Amino acid sequence: MSPFLRLCALLLVPPVLSVAQTPSASVSLPPLAHAKLSSCDGLPCVDAVLGGKHVRLAIDIGDPSPVLSLKAALALGLTLQPVPGADGKPVAGYQKAVVNNVAVGDVKFDELKFLVIDLSSAINKKTFPDVDGTLGYKTFENRILQLDYPAGVFGLSQPLTAPTGCSGFCGDISLITFGHHGPPIVTTTGFTVNGKPIAVQVDTMFTGTLLIYPTSVEKLGLTTEAQSKTSKYIAFTDGGVDMFKSQAKQIGFGSKTVATGAALYFAGPKVHLPDGLFDGTVGADVLEPYKVTFNFHDNKFWLD
Known part of the structure; x- marks a missing residue:
């Protein structure tokens, strides 16, 4: 369904995450770190700090891997590496980059591994929201992710090692x-x-x-x-x-x-x-x- 569904399986590497300890509104949940949840072209997004620079990333639960636009990657001065396909040859139009010390509000990622794609044409054609990239679901592996749309709050737990309850019907x-x-x-x-x-x-x-x-x-x-x-x-x-x-x-x-x-x-x-x-x-x-x-x-x- 999402724009990169068929290609994001190329890079399914989970990030390392640390979060600030703040109380959660739900007693059944572990502490969550928080950030502002915004709307980008009607879709959920957050502001992040990568390499000291601000970028805007959509929350994309429809795709596995985080994605960063080529424009943003070049502005950040990231080292780009080819993405190998099944035959070992680089996949045209797709690169990858590692970003350390990513901040999303109170959420601190020690490391994120992005697919890097030129999004400019899709953004100009309005077939992709006007953002610098996305956070796919692999970003949140083994964590609790909470998107409070009405309150405009993004919440994320530390990696969990024990079962937790859920609120009512799940x-x-x-x-x-x-x-x-x-x-x-x-x-x-x-x-x-x-x-x-x-x-x-x-x-x-x-x-x-x-x-x-x-x-x-x-x-x-x-x-x-x-x-x-x-x-x-x-x-x-x-x-x-x-x-x-x-x-x-x-x-x-x-x-x-x-x-x-x-x-x-x-x-x-x-x-x-x-x-x-x-x-x-x-x-x-x-x-x-x-x-x-x-x-x-x-x-x-x-x-x-």
């Missing part, structure tokens, strides 16, 4: 490949559409509500909705694609109704498909009214 996170040959991506149980349970990718860079893939249409009783000829252009998914738009009676999470009469999307011809390995993708329009928590140590997900 979905189960799995890393399922996006298609038989794609990289692992974050999926969760717990969501429903019109009362029927679904397993979905959680993609913070998808600006829509809920996308249902073709292999799940019939079993979810959405055949009529999927025949919609109304289309909507989604700029930041798969480099910009058209999706067919209908309406869901209800989108839920556990016993909670998170949306009624909400837009429901179906794949257009250019949307990448996950080969029936899960039912759909949940995006920002569902997430942004909530405090969203990913427990990447215990593989739990919930909404408050």
Whole structure:
């Protein structure tokens, strides 16, 4: 779903992280360090300090690896190295760089390893948000990540070594490949559409509500909705694609109704498909009214 899904599997190296100790609002959670959660073209992002310079990074749970724009990497004077492909030859257009001592508010990363890509054309075409890069889900491995959209707060724990509780009802996170040959991506149980349970990718860079893939249409009783000829252009998914738009009676999470009469999307011809390995993708329009928590140590997900 996200712009670099097929290529970010090339570099899946977890960062080393230290965080400042500040109390969490939830007694069931360990202490979280905090930063301001902003909106960049309608998507969650944070300000970071790399090499003494400020950059803006989107939070991209739809992709594994952190990404940095070539422009930002050159401005930072980073040493760039080629990314080897399966044949050992460098992958054209992709490099990698190590950045030490990264600060995101109170969050301190000792080291982050970025894919470096020239994002200028995609930003100019508005098929990628106007940011300097992204933080993929591997950045938060074995941590609790909390995106409090209404309060505008980004929270992150230290690496966890013991199980922690979750707040009320929780979905189960799995890393399922996006298609038989794609990289692992974050999926969760717990969501429903019109009362029927679904397993979905959680993609913070998808600006829509809920996308249902073709292999799940019939079993979810959405055949009529999927025949919609109304289309909507989604700029930041798969480099910009058209999706067919209908309406869901209800989108839920556990016993909670998170949306009624909400837009429901179906794949257009250019949307990448996950080969029936899960039912759909949940995006920002569902997430942004909530405090969203990913427990990447215990593989739990919930909404408050």
